[in-house]
Amino acid sequence: MLALIRYSVPGAQAEEFTGQARTIMRTFAAQDGYRGGHIGRSVDEPELWALVSEWEGAGFYRRALSAARMDMYPLMTLMINEPSAFEIVPGDPEG
DSSP states (O other): OEEEEEEEOOGGGHHHHHHHHHHHHHHHHTSTTEEEEEEEEOSSOTTEEEEEEEESOHHHHHHHHHHHHHHHGGGGGGBOOSOOEEOOOTTOTTO
């Protein structure tokens, strides 16, 4: 499954955000079921950021969110409130 968490980050907070995002991704990477992930920034809207990760299943992702909750807490006000867990569609050439 694919996880996508988006954030709206004012330019003045970008450096602090990337440090926290790296901490979150390290916590994710240490969890069972983690397949890989990236931190991304929108090319068209530089205040829009994303943490993208891939998991063996939704249960692994949900447990990882629980493990990372203290790392994620400082960024909660920047998080865009929307669904973050996506099922990978069978037949995808990458999946």
